[in-house]
Amino acid sequence: NEEERTRVIIMTTDNDERAETKPVVELDEAAALAASHDITIFGIFPDREKYESDRLYMYDQNLRDFRQSIEQTGGQVYEVTRSLDVDMILDDIQRDPAMQAAQVTTEYEVDLPQIPFVCLIVFFAGYVICRYVRFRGVL
Numbered sequence: 001n002e003e004e005r006t007r008v009i010i011m012t013t014d015n016d017e018r019a020e021t022k023p024v025v026e027l028d029e030a031a032a033l034a035a036s037h038d039i040t041i042f043g044i045f046p047d048r049e050k051y052e053s054d055r056l057y058m059y060d061q062n063l064r065d066f067r068q069s070i071e072q073t074g075g076q077v078y079e080v081t082r083s084l085d086v087d088m089i090l091d092d093i094q095r096d097p098a099m100q101a102a103q104v105t106t107e108y109e110v111d112l113p114q115i116p117f118v119c120l121i122v123f124f125a126g127y128v129i130c131r132y133v134r135f136r137g138v139l
Helices: 027-036 053-071 086-094 114-135
Strands: 008-012 040-045 077-079
Touching: 008 086, 027 040, 027 053, 040 053, 040 086, 053 077, 077 086
Parallel strands: 008 040, 040 077
Antiparallel strands: none
16 A cells, blocks of 8 residues: 555765766755655765865755755754764654654665676686686696
């Protein structure tokens, strides 16, 4: 049933756009789209100390823009600090009413190319074995 599904996105970003090109969807547009589909977004913003020093002057503005976009979906922005780490933030998000559903589906996206890397290693090992066997005159 569609109404029983959890409709939550947890986004972590520094909200710092350095690309020379215009993004496909701006943050405020994405938040408005999420709000129109009853999707709550929770935002995790990096600690001020982790922000790049050459961009520190933009920290407050980026955080303010991020908070404004996220809060229009009914979500909340968490700022990671020494006293509030990511595990504590996730625990708090789990207790939010938006997370209360009969079934919760969690999806993680990891930027590590694990499967292609393993395939490459297997292919390379096979290549080395074939070269060795051929060099020894077995084939």
